[in-house]
Amino acid sequence: xxMETTISLLDMRLLVPELTLICVGLILMLLxxxxxxxxxxxxxxxxxxxxxxxxxxxxxxxYGPQTAFAGMFVVDGYSNFFKLIFYLxxxxxxxxxxxxxxxxxxxxxxxxxxxxxxxxxxxxxxSAADLIILYLGLELMALSTYILAGFMRKQPRSxxxxxxxxxxxxxxxxxxxxxxxxxxxxxxxxxxxxxAEALGALSIMDNPIAxxxxxxxxxxxxxxxxxxxxxxxxxxxxxxxxxxxxxFMSVGPKAAGFAVLGRVLFDxxxxxxxxxxxxxxxxxxxxxxxxxLIALAQTNIKRMLAYSSIAHAGYMLLGIITGTHDGLTSxxxxxxxxxxxxxxxxAIVIMLRSEGFQGENLEDYMxxxxxxxxxxxxxxxFMFSLAGIPPTAGFVGKFYxxxxxxxxxxxxxxxxxxxxxxxxxFFYLRVVMYMYMKDPxxxxxxxxxxxxxxxxxxxxxxxLICGIFPSxxxxxxxxxxxx
Amino acid sequence: xVPLSWYIVLSAVMFSIxxxxxxxxxxxxxxxxxxxxxxxxxxISLVAFSHYLQSMRGQILVFFVITVAAAEAxxxxxxxxxxxxxxxxxxxxxxxxxxx
Numbered sequence: 001x002x003m004e005t006t007i008s009l010l011d012m013r014l015l016v017p018e019l020t021l022i023c024v025g026l027i028l029m030l031l032x033x034x035x036x037x038x039x040x041x042x043x044x045x046x047x048x049x050x051x052x053x054x055x056x057x058x059x060x061x062x063y064g065p066q067t068a069f070a071g072m073f074v075v076d077g078y079s080n081f082f083k084l085i086f087y088l089x090x091x092x093x094x095x096x097x098x099x100x101x102x103x104x105x106x107x108x109x110x111x112x113x114x115x116x117x118x119x120x121x122x123x124x125x126x127s128a129a130d131l132i133i134l135y136l137g138l139e140l141m142a143l144s145t146y147i148l149a150g151f152m153r154k155q156p157r158s159x160x161x162x163x164x165x166x167x168x169x170x171x172x173x174x175x176x177x178x179x180x181x182x183x184x185x186x187x188x189x190x191x192x193x194x195x196a197e198a199l200g201a202l203s204i205m206d207n208p209i210a211x212x213x214x215x216x217x218x219x220x221x222x223x224x225x226x227x228x229x230x231x232x233x234x235x236x237x238x239x240x241x242x243x244x245x246x247x248f249m250s251v252g253p254k255a256a257g258f259a260v261l262g263r264v265l266f267d268x269x270x271x272x273x274x275x276x277x278x279x280x281x282x283x284x285x286x287x288x289x290x291x292x293l294i295a296l297a298q299t300n301i302k303r304m305l306a307y308s309s310i311a312h313a314g315y316m317l318l319g320i321i322t323g324t325h326d327g328l329t330s331x332x333x334x335x336x337x338x339x340x341x342x343x344x345x346x347a348i349v350i351m352l353r354s355e356g357f358q359g360e361n362l363e364d365y366m367x368x369x370x371x372x373x374x375x376x377x378x379x380x381x382f383m384f385s386l387a388g389i390p391p392t393a394g395f396v397g398k399f400y401x402x403x404x405x406x407x408x409x410x411x412x413x414x415x416x417x418x419x420x421x422x423x424x425x426f427f428y429l430r431v432v433m434y435m436y437m438k439d440p441x442x443x444x445x446x447x448x449x450x451x452x453x454x455x456x457x458x459x460x461x462x463x464l465i466c467g468i469f470p471s472x473x474x475x476x477x478x479x480x481x482x483x
Numbered sequence: 484x485v486p487l488s489w490y491i492v493l494s495a496v497m498f499s500i501x502x503x504x505x506x507x508x509x510x511x512x513x514x515x516x517x518x519x520x521x522x523x524x525x526x527i528s529l530v531a532f533s534h535y536l537q538s539m540r541g542q543i544l545v546f547f548v549i550t551v552a553a554a555e556a557x558x559x560x561x562x563x564x565x566x567x568x569x570x571x572x573x574x575x576x577x578x579x580x581x582x583x
Contacts, residue, residue: 132543132544132547136547136551139555143551146558146559147558147562150562153565153568154569155569156570157581159562159566159569160566160581161581162562162566163566163578164578166562167518167559170518170555170559171505174498174518174522174525177525177548178498178525178528181541181544182528184529184541185528185531185532235581236581239581240581
């Protein structure tokens, strides 16, 4: 039986931030026709993002948590915190890509427009309280990101990355749809709260269909956030895509995937916590193991960071596995920290790229501290943070996740995570060792620009501030999720 | 009247054929068609559930799935053509520039 529902025009106001980003994207495409300077287009993009950020802030400030469109779309602290991550992701990505896309000779206005569309999709995912909206947000995000991965269309590597990303992404969304259809058939609704009620009321926890739907949905998001064994696409796509888009993809879609996973598992399948934890625990362990161990053998830094990103997804999964709101808090806290340290690391990788020089091999970092001490010092901070060494933010993030895992009784998982974290320190510190303890083999010129300096300053500062004063960020996350 | 389980079995079989095609075939276009087959198998089950449950949600989702599949086809073929201009092949085994 369907509920009688009315949708008023007033519901649109909750969509204002998403609509702002989509309008900005359309404006950027038109602007590209008349404006020659890409800096102006990028500036309009950043300004539009700040307007959307203000909209999100005002919406939450005035109304508090509320739903629209017959409970399909929800604006609450949880979704707003993820939107903050997405806004920062856009701004930092645009800052690091300006000069880089010009060097790659792929500087088109559509690049910035697609970043806006993709982020609008992520925001819809974070706000989705219904499987239909969730699917639409996911596709808006994914379709835009496929194009961005293949944006350097003259370069075979970028073409190949787009093909691999597209086919595996489309494959995974078919799995998501199958999971949605099974869940819908069983519960008769696609609303997350409705699913939870139906599952509870029918007491069908041992129903194989509920199990199957859950597994299909987890598999689909496992593809999106690159969990092993659904990670095969990640290293190839991360290596072949434009480096700025690699930075964008390793944070945005991953955060959106976690936002949805958190909401679907905690809201819709809350009653099946034992079952989904049992599915996720082995996935988390092999994700951490594969990511950390295969990264040891990489010589291309983008590929190495891809495996590192897989390993980090494994750590973040621990917070979800706990099934508590504190655990979820630690995951979101980690995502925010990961945004800063990962984009910072990719910014340095981008700086090494100059006209006629790829700068993606680990050997290119040999003796970098002799010629470019500041850039090396920043890379050192980001590598320490990714490895989880105090006083950087990476340590704090890992600390809270492991702490929550122990609080929830998963001591063995925390021990496994610490072991793989120690192993992963090897390949992060190898970069540092190359920079500081080897002699330079070739002259490396860094490509700098004002926007790049801003992005590096912000990311490095946030990594240090969150590392030294961890409670600021953690309290903000707690405030937005719990209160 | 055809019972619900027939539709669900048909949908499951079609989905499995799609998954098999995706994993086993070596031609990108056939793989693409396999993905479409998977999406359409989901449509069958959604419509069947929708009719059986007397609820419209499933049919609404089907319309969205069809629309998104069209957009996906446009983008997928565009990516394929961009690839083909640089490397004239659509055999999966020959797409091996990125590895390690």
